[in-house]
Amino acid sequence: MNKILLIVVVIIVVFAFALFRRRPKRANPRAGAGSVPNWPPNLDPERIKTMSQRPHSLSFVAFTEKVLLGIPRLLGDCKYVVITSTQVQDTPAKLYVSCEGPRGPNNAIAYKAAFEAAGHTFLLEPEMILAATNQDQLIRFAKQFNCRIIAASWERVSESAMLLVFTGDGLQSQTWYCEGKPEGEQINPHPTLANSPDHQGLIAAIRQLGVPMDVLANAVRPTMYQLQE
Numbered sequence: 001m002n003k004i005l006l007i008v009v010v011i012i013v014v015f016a017f018a019l020f021r022r023r024p025k026r027a028n029p030r031a032g033a034g035s036v037p038n039w040p041p042n043l044d045p046e047r048i049k050t051m052s053q054r055p056h057s058l059s060f061v062a063f064t065e066k067v068l069l070g071i072p073r074l075l076g077d078c079k080y081v082v083i084t085s086t087q088v089q090d091t092p093a094k095l096y097v098s099c100e101g102p103r104g105p106n107n108a109i110a111y112k113a114a115f116e117a118a119g120h121t122f123l124l125e126p127e128m129i130l131a132a133t134n135q136d137q138l139i140r141f142a143k144q145f146n147c148r149i150i151a152a153s154w155e156r157v158s159e160s161a162m163l164l165v166f167t168g169d170g171l172q173s174q175t176w177y178c179e180g181k182p183e184g185e186q187i188n189p190h191p192t193l194a195n196s197p198d199h200q201g202l203i204a205a206i207r208q209l210g211v212p213m214d215v216l217a218n219a220v221r222p223t224m225y226q227l228q229e
Contacts, residue, residue: 055199058096059128059153061138062211063121067145068223071114071123074141078134080110081228088113088224092124092216095224100126108229115222118212124222128153131164135171143168152206154199161202163193165209175205 072082088095092115099111113124123130131138131151142149149166158178165173174187177197186194193205207213 054156057155059125061123062150063147065147066116067121068116077137083228084226086224089221091219096124110227113222113224115220117215138166142166150209154202161197
């Protein structure tokens with residue numbers, strides 16, 4: 001009887017120890033706002049901290065004409081289904097944050113915001129996929145509305161900076177860098193971004209293309225699109 005009881009106790013202890021070993025390690029709840037939690041374990045905490053100090057990710061498409069009424073058709077051509085379109089008011093920076101991240105079942109719901117300012121139309125596009133995967137659609141749109149399209153993105157995790165320019169005649173320029181090194185084919189690369197392949201260089205290059213970046217500091221009244229991918 002004592003031998004059976006001992007075996008049972010040993011089994012319970014082994015099971016409890018194994019269960020304890022499998023519990024995920026939690027971040028320290030008393031850690032300050034500037035601290036880095038020990039999760040995920042395969043990332044260097046110093047690298048995570050450095051990443052958080054970089055400028056926030058940014059991605060938008062700028063059109064050199066007032067083409068706001070054509071944006072729903074462009075989204076449709078890019079295989080999006082517009083679920084809702086709502087008029088809102090906020091700064092582009094806050095709008096961008098509210099549009100970030102896919103949602104819904106299977107992450108199939110996306111948000112984009114479009115507005116007109118200073119003779120241009122802006123489409124905030126946190127997914128960073130229109131210019132990369134829908135170039136034919138952008139070229140057709142540029143031809144239809146006789147405008148130039150500047151697509152720009154900065155992704156702070158990978159330190160990627162991309163700048164593309166389209167007209168109705170096709171892709172005119174493609175500059176794409178990742179961690180300071182050229183990524184993919186460079187087509188008539190913009191010299192400013194090529195010489196300074198980071199967030200600062202990207203913003204300077206966008207300004208040189210005539211995009212009125214100052215308007216992004218002011219509150220706007222965009223149309224917020226909820227989209228089914």
